[in-house]
Amino acid sequence: GEADGQKIALVGKSAGNAFFEIAAASFKETVEAEGGEVEVVYPEAATADAQIKVLDNLISQDFDAICISANDVNALQAKLEEAMDEGIKVSSFDSAPNADSRQVFVNQAGTVAVGQALLDAVLDIAGGEGQWAILSATSQAANQNAWIDAMKTIMESDEKYSKLDLVEVAYGDDEPQKSTDQTTALLEKYPDLKVICAPTTVGIAAAAKYLQDEKSTCKLTGLGLPSEMVEYTGADDEHSCPYFYLWDMQGLGKLSAYATISLVKGDITGALDETFTAGDLGEYTITEADDGGTEIVLGQPLEFNSDNIEEMAKLY
Amino acid sequence: MAGKSGRSINNVPENPVKHMIFSWEGIMVLLFVLVNIFCAWFSEFYNLKSVLRQMPVYLAEIFLMLPMAYILVLGEIDISVGSIVCLSATISCLVSNTGLPFILVILISLLVGTACGAVNGFILTRFQELPPMIVTLATQIIFRGIAEIVLGEGGSVSLTNSDGFKAIGGKVGRVPYILFLVLILAVVAALILGKSTFGRRVYAIGTNRLTAYYSGIHVQKIRMLIYTLMGTFCGLCALFMVSSSYGANTTTGNGFEMDAIAMAVFGGISSTGGKGNLAGGIISAFIIVCLRVGLGQQNLHPQVILLILGLLLICAVALPNVVGEIKKALKVKKNA
Amino acid sequence: MKQKSTLKKITGSREFLLAVILILLFAIVTAISPSFLKPKSLMDMLKNNAVTMVMALGMLCVMLVGGIDISIMSTLALSGMSIGMLLKYGHITSTILAFVIALAIGLACGFLVGLVISRASVPPIIATMGFMYVFRALGYLVSNNGEWAGAAALGSFKNFATSSVLGINAVVWVIILCYVVFFFFMKWTRTGRKIYAVGSNPSAAEVSGINVKNIKLMVYMIMGVLAGLGGALQVSVYASAMPDMQQGGEMDVIAACVIGGVSMSGGRGTVLGALLGSLILATIAKALPLVGIGALWQNTIKGVLILVVVMVNVILQRIADRNALKGREM
């Protein structure tokens, strides 16, 4: 296949993340189908320090490429540059290290596109006006912060969102307990709250459970895993989440795999406007990313609602 | 001069060489060799070059193990060290970004660490009733919390000018500077703990604090000093952490306290106070570093690595105890 | 005369001082956010802190014998993840069975920990640090390297946390039950008192014929069982099982006990203290987002509050001791 003889390392943010597992599995499958070899490596903890140790380790072995989902934007620069100096190709997906420390980034969905989709969902669920709040992961989570910023910018730029009132951005640290505490606090502080938007998998599940158990009139949307959300998804009063979004995780794994393979083969170098074929996903073009580097955008976020949730939950 | 009843008391120590070979440190040296043979056997990439390459990040944690050993010998514990590293790293990055001379950046990093350590020491000596674990747990949350506040949203800072940090992360040939520094400090720390009057007093406090106090030892002064120094070493560790990531974030130094404690404990420095010595701690630290590098090169799941380390830790402490029991039983039999 | 002395005894006790601190906390939070004191809000607080509250009882026993257990949240993850996976793949469906399995796994973990500590005399913090890694790793293995068991996979099991009896949530009942049982166990049974005896003076306990090793083994088994229960509660309350759940949560449990006046060197501590300690922590956790403190500041303030609570407690205790001395006639 395309990837004959290639040895690729896939570095996750931390072990035990169901969300990442799906992409990793599809990445591995794709590369192996093309005749390559993949080591999925996790750091001990979801920190940049731990990823540095992993990278150190990988550089000592003769990998052709490293594809990483970074725990910190800047902290890995020194190591990733070292890797590139040693001739190892560096791609990234899901969460990008800065522009200098990667050759290409596979973005699950454009930041603005995600922000737009989430904000429209909030507008729709709130019925055009009213209070809403965001329940994010940690205050330092780069992806979440980018989406939240995107939502805020869009909200200011368009008149149709003017009746929406973002009362608070709360952080549940991706822990069920803390997310629940934050959700209850939001409801107690803002009795008229109409919508909570939780752009993080743990947060959305915890909030969905709480709102549903309480039969709250406050509804929920955000980004989540279908398999975690089946019970809570539905347009009626019984369910707390009318619909939510996520991207095609398998697609993300697959696209990242093809991008990395192409990088190793030299079909692409990560420069702007290069194109490559990602198997049955079709042709992709490298575009400019917000941080000044380049990226490949997978596509639009997928909407999950009562119609497709059962089906999708089987996939991820 | 013998006593009135003519009894004479022997004061000739047993042969130190023989003592050393059968001691825990002797076993540790053997283990170190075994671990290296084992790693080289299983990994084609495990060699001096790769170990030296990968070492610096781990070495920074050995800085923490040294004062932690003192604290453990005192019979206490400090779980705030990871957070102090985080705060020092954060501040030193921010200061460095203002364009201050690098020597000042170093000083400030050490100073921030020292100040945090002093806060721990101050609370612990003023409120002696409080167990160190709970105080340092609270300060652990506070110090990292302050770093979070300083870093603001985004939670990370990167160096705009990394020259200074690049310099301290440099190498002589293949050997990183940090290795020299670690070894020098380790030898100094081990000598002070093992051979100086200060060290003897630390052991005294850790074994029986009341007797130490009655014997005129400045128990609180010594505790204060050690906790403060722990902070200083955190500042040092922070500098080298920054030199490997050219920045700092809210997770910098996460879990370092456990790593430092594990290294010391594996080396025979018991957390119950008054036991073990730094020679063991240092060898064990290098064993753990080699093992981690070696196991890491197998690309094992991190949890499996932790599982192996966890089991090793338990066995390392359990084994001598079990052997000791057996030895004791044998000795009684021999006398009978 | 007699009444006066009992009154004095109550006001002089640690628990009384803690209760005062708790009431003070309640008053402040309610003043800022009146909704805090609503019964429903308080129930929510209990339910959301059930895991810590229940496990504080086990930690109480462990700390009473002078030990500590930092492996508990790994045990929790292992037992919770195990039943999560069993339910997900349909091996079991019964809620009771799930609870029994979780408790059994917890017991087995506790047994292992206790064995190493009591028989091989490994210092508790080291042994449990080792097992913290080991059990957590096993939890990951059970989860097939990081699968989650979500709400849909848990079937009727998750309904346990939403069902209520006599208008009180089942999880809250579990808390009440545990506390009542332990209150009696620790105060009124011989075994309970043996725990105190061993913690107070192990060599004396040995001489008076108490099997110190077995008592130590037992407390870690109790802790294990409660960690198993914690696992089941965690999975039920949040309707999801993840291998990394409650990582670092052991410190909250330890903090709850220490705040509650449980001595880390053994011998001193009561069930009431553990209750008050965990309630104080629960209140802090619930109140921080409620009183409108910026997200960035919440951790720092939590740390400061813990520090202040333990320091105030020490200061009050000192004042009480000094007053008692002043009252002594000479």
Place this chain on the structure above:
Amino acid sequence: MSEYVLELKGITKIFPGVKALNNVQFQLKPGEVHALMGENGAGKSTFIKVITGVHKAEEGEMFLNGQKVDFKGPKDAQAAGIAAVYQHPTSYPHLTVAENIFMGHEIIVHKMIQWKKMNEEANKLLGQLNADFDATAEMGTLSVAQQQMVEIAKALSTNAKIVILDEPTAALTKRESEELYRIVDHLREEGVSIIFISHRFEDMYRLASRVTVFRDSQYIGTYNVDEITNADLIKAMVGREIKDLFPKPEVQLGEEMLRVEGLSRVGYFKNVSFDVHAGEIIGLTGLVGAGRTEVVESICGITTPDEGKVYLEGQEIHIKQPSDAMKKGIILLPEDRQKEGLIMSWGLGRNVTLSTISQYAKKGFNNEPKERELAKQLLEEVDTKAVDIFQPASSLSGGNQQKVVVAKALSQEMKVVIMDEPTKGVDVGAKAEIYAIMGDLAKKGYAIVLISSEMPEILGMSDRIVVMCNGRKTGELNKDEATQERILELAMEKGQTSKEAGRS
């Protein structure tokens, strides 16, 4: 029925490195009080622990009422009706007195502990002992002597047929000892057999009908108390003759060394003043809990007094912590040698040099050869029974541990030596040696404060006697005006005596 309730034959007990008991024997007749005596480290306590099953003997057999028994642990002994009060208090400091008394045999109904009943029973027992504290008090807040009383109450509570008391009077003063004698008499009348260990001859003469002597882990003999002379008994115990037990030298008093004026500490003692001159030995005595220990601890900076002044050689001094006191030449031998005096797991040598290591250190590093030499010298000077200076302090018998504490104090320059119960639990031979050391020190011109609860010691060694009662100084007696009666009178002055009367 056999002649003996308890008989042991050929008992040998070995600890790693020491043969603590070597083929010893013992017989206890029904209803007798049998004293067990011998030097420190003779193996008495070990022997007791073998009887109660705490230690397992390597060889030998034991018969209870003629039946061979083999106790697996203390529980078995308890069940067989043997109760013991061990030498070192085996109490639970965090639990109440009642619980301490009833630990292991709580009053249980329906598997529930009956607290009320237990407290009542405990108070009854304490009443018998004339104790001045309540059963609900926390054990840790009691003084050593009060704890000892609880231990005795504990032994009484099991209704044992054989009661063993290992140095029960070591921490007691005359008054409490009398109380204890009364209890022992009472027990004997009820047919209980008692084994009694003590280093005080008055105890033995007052109570025992027979005495067994151990020396150097060996059985020496059993004698009828009224058939053996004091001198013979001492010879049997120490293997040599002791001519003068209280070798108090006549010393010309020198300058005033230490003067305390109006020292007070809230809740502990109030307005205590006294002075000591060079070459003088001041006896500080009183009943248990009189606050003697607290006074000297305040002088030495262990605790801070609230009021009062301390003068050394006429200069007012301010001592904030023990090291200040040592620097100025005031040394305290603490009361509790295991908790305050020694590091039990350390070798003897290191213990001896602990407070003075820095004096011979080179540039902050230890000078170990010199330390070892000094330790050997000092330990031999006080005649410690030990093999080498590396053996842990915990492996010594109580009396020898005390000698190590004395050796430790001797390691430094001093002007004033304060000894808090220096001969607690020390055998006659060693006592004589400690007294001799005290005499030597006085001769060298040191000022000495001796706290003791033992009347003969106070009377025999002091130049002047300061008596305290309930936190206050109640009197000062010169050597020639001091008598047992005078001291006791002062020690139980006014309030104390009327309180006693009110209670009984």
